[in-house]
């Protein structure tokens with residue numbers, strides 16, 4: 001689940017393999033573009049970490065981050 005720490009919403013994801021992980025990232029990217037709100041993320045093989053904060057608001061968690069997190073949870 002998402003954890004709020006250091007002014008970011010953070011969640012780790014683990015998939016079966018890189019193909020699954022990258023497919024998920026592709027879907028997140030399309031949602032992020034549609035919402036004009038983009039994640040910080042890292043990916044190594046089947047593991048992804050996403051950190052959400054709003055740069056325009058001074059790098060704090062806003063409703064935009066909560067909405068993107070909720071949309072990611074629906075994938």
Ligand SMILES: C[C@H](O)[C@H](O)[C@H]1CNC2=NC(N)=NC(=O)C2=N1
Pocket residue numbers: 036037038039040052053054055056057
């Ligand atoms: C111009 C553009 O709308 C802004 O820079 C958007 C783009 N995506 C963004 N993503 C995030 N995470 N925070 C922002 O403040 C932000 N701002």
